Amino acid sequence: xxxxxxxxxxxxxxxxxxxxxSDAATVAELVDELRAREDRYAVAFEDLGALRVAIDQELSxxxxxxxxxxxxxxxxxxxxx
Amino acid sequence: xxxxxxxxxxxxxxxxxxxxTGLDNAxxxxxxxxxxxxxxxxxxxVMEIEHYPGMTEAALTKIAQEAMQRWSLADALVIHRHGRxxxxxxxxxxxxxxxxxxxxxxxxxxxxxxxxxxAPFWKKEITKDSADWVAAKDDDxxxxxxx
Numbered sequence: 001x002x003x004x005x006x007x008x009x010x011x012x013x014x015x016x017x018x019x020x021x022s023d024a025a026t027v028a029e030l031v032d033e034l035r036a037r038e039d040r041y042a043v044a045f046e047d048l049g050a051l052r053v054a055i056d057q058e059l060s061x062x063x064x065x066x067x068x069x070x071x072x073x074x075x076x077x078x079x080x081x
Numbered sequence: 082x083x084x085x086x087x088x089x090x091x092x093x094x095x096x097x098x099x100x101x102t103g104l105d106n107a108x109x110x111x112x113x114x115x116x117x118x119x120x121x122x123x124x125x126x127v128m129e130i131e132h133y134p135g136m137t138e139a140a141l142t143k144i145a146q147e148a149m150q151r152w153s154l155a156d157a158l159v160i161h162r163h164g165r166x167x168x169x170x171x172x173x174x175x176x177x178x179x180x181x182x183x184x185x186x187x188x189x190x191x192x193x194x195x196x197x198x199x200a201p202f203w204k205k206e207i208t209k210d211s212a213d214w215v216a217a218k219d220d221d222x223x224x225x226x227x228x
Contacts, residue, residue, distance in 0.1 A: 007203035057136035077217035080202035
């Protein structure tokens with residue numbers, strides 16, 4: 001699946017998107033896998049309360065299942081308008 | 082109903098004129114325009130607006146569709162820019178048309194409240210000495226409760 005990062009999440013991880021093969025069942029499990037990779041991921045995902053997640057471009061939750069998802073995006077709370 | 086996400090500036094007057102033309106069943110048009118505000122120190126150079134292409138259009142369309150239904154609007158328009166803007170530049174606008182002004186005002190406020198915290202945009206304020214992401218306000222999230 002494709003993982004996308006926006007705003008300061010993108011800056012902390014250092015890239016806007018990447019392809020990840022994962023058997024994670026939920027967003028939270030995927031986050032745990034990413035955190036274990038490198039410090040920059042651990043730093044970006046330190047406080048999930050400060051993050052939002054979208055699955056296939058729909059806002060979702062960290063306990064949501066991700067089976068079959070094509071695109072998962074992580075970003076801070078939105079500031080439109 | 083029209084939703085536009087673009088980096089180019091828009092012509093507020095022309096948009097409102099076009100929007101207000103040919104609305105036989107509407108007695109009220111309300112518009113709101115968002116402007117890039119300077120930082121407290123007064124030295125904002127650039128406001129950079131990042132967005133999530135694809136999801137942005139989908140989220141704005143969903144919000145506008147909900148407004149159309151809830152307030153029986155004759156029409157609705159949302160334009161939101163992204164990219165590098167300067168102080169005083171127009172960031173975005175909404176316009177709503179309804180039979181009566183109450184619906185048009187309420188629907189415009191609903192659109193603003195929702196697109197502030199449910200449309201995937203992020204703002205960064207860049208000055209000579211700093212570059213800071215604008216944090217979402219608790220008030221913005223709380224504003225959704227009244228709808």
